[in-house]
Amino acid sequence: MEYAPEEYTRHYIVQALFKLMEEYEYEKISVTDIAAKAGVGRATFYRYFKRKEDVIEFYFNHSAREFMFEQRYYPRCKADYTDMVRSVFGKFRQNKERFKLLKRAHLEYLYLGFLNRNFAAMFNEEFAGANAYAPYLYAGMVFNVSMLWLENDCADSIDGLAETMINAIYFGQ
Amino acid sequence: MEYAPEEYTRHYIVQALFKLMEEYEYEKISVTDIAAKAGVGRATFYRYFKRKEDVIEFYFNHSAREFMFEQRYYPRCKADYTDMVRSVFGKFRQNKERFKLLKRAHLEYLYLGFLNRNFAAMFNEEFAGANAYAPYLYAGMVFNVSMLWLENDCADSIDGLAETMINAIYFGQ
DNA sequence: TATTATATGATACACTTGTCTTACGGGAAA
DNA sequence: TTTCCCGTAAGACAAGTGTATCATATAATA
Numbered sequence: 001m002e003y004a005p006e007e008y009t010r011h012y013i014v015q016a017l018f019k020l021m022e023e024y025e026y027e028k029i030s031v032t033d034i035a036a037k038a039g040v041g042r043a044t045f046y047r048y049f050k051r052k053e054d055v056i057e058f059y060f061n062h063s064a065r066e067f068m069f070e071q072r073y074y075p076r077c078k079a080d081y082t083d084m085v086r087s088v089f090g091k092f093r094q095n096k097e098r099f100k101l102l103k104r105a106h107l108e109y110l111y112l113g114f115l116n117r118n119f120a121a122m123f124n125e126e127f128a129g130a131n132a133y134a135p136y137l138y139a140g141m142v143f144n145v146s147m148l149w150l151e152n153d154c155a156d157s158i159d160g161l162a163e164t165m166i167n168a169i170y171f172g173q
Numbered sequence: 174m175e176y177a178p179e180e181y182t183r184h185y186i187v188q189a190l191f192k193l194m195e196e197y198e199y200e201k202i203s204v205t206d207i208a209a210k211a212g213v214g215r216a217t218f219y220r221y222f223k224r225k226e227d228v229i230e231f232y233f234n235h236s237a238r239e240f241m242f243e244q245r246y247y248p249r250c251k252a253d254y255t256d257m258v259r260s261v262f263g264k265f266r267q268n269k270e271r272f273k274l275l276k277r278a279h280l281e282y283l284y285l286g287f288l289n290r291n292f293a294a295m296f297n298e299e300f301a302g303a304n305a306y307a308p309y310l311y312a313g314m315v316f317n318v319s320m321l322w323l324e325n326d327c328a329d330s331i332d333g334l335a336e337t338m339i340n341a342i343y344f345g346q
Numbered sequence: 347t348a349t350t351a352t353a354t355g356a357t358a359c360a361c362t363t364g365t366c367t368t369a370c371g372g373g374a375a376a
Numbered sequence: 377t378t379t380c381c382c383g384t385a386a387g388a389c390a391a392g393t394g395t396a397t398c399a400t401a402t403a404a405t406a
Contacts, residue, residue: 140317
């Protein structure tokens, strides 16, 4: 590698780690392995990232546009709620293989952080922090249900999932 | 240390790690440090635990009786729901200093795993898996709200928290 | 072109990690 | 007591980690 812009180098490293994770256990992948796969020196890795985890964190923070919320889904009624679930779970399923890799490596919590930031930004835009706990409540439930959903390869239908979740909350109403 | 039963040795190691975490950053604590603090050899640590994370995992799995659910709180109505929130968040607040240590070390996800297992066991006892997603939905929201609660030192009242959470879910009902 | 700033690879270093081997000593049973 | 089992301490070892330094090469600017 010779003299690529910073964004590129970081991007190469992210891709290299994901590629390695398809083949090897996360814990067994060394920084040396990642640098070699990305075609950069080991010192270059440490210039951009402090730990392996930071690579995935960067992915969610700066290059995971495919998950971002382009709409606002503050659930004012069940229909809004179903819309939100459809969108978020749809994107999740499209990237399920990548999420399987992350779960296998116990890095799911980075996705939760991503959801927290996005839900908070979305809710605050609409409601200016009227209920600061609301976005975290939704992010937490969506995240945890997603992880269970992944266990059976996201086989359950999304509409069924939305229905199931509403039933769990609206006890007998 | 000479010849303690296995449970004792593990317990010493757990306590040693928590003690060290009060003083030092988690990442900076080495296995050598933990073993020294626990008064055991480094090889002994590796006999019982594979990684530092496993120590905390063991704590939640085997010695965190202070958080366990001794009652069943499947929320059939808002009153049940408030009861559950009171119990779980009450225990959380009692141990808030320990949870701060865990959060500082990015080990919160181990508490989520603990909640998942406990909610699942509780719900399944009552409903035999009628809605497999329900316990995960509740665990996810409780966990994530707890983490935000911790940010202001659990200052918000628990009853207020329960009310806030219900309002977030029951949009306008 | 000459100069400066910066991204890089290479190398070195002390420390940590995870595994392994060896020897010691308490506990249980003959 | 003698014997054996097994948890333990101590040490060795290769590999990985995180940091630092240095020389090189590219890009931007004067």
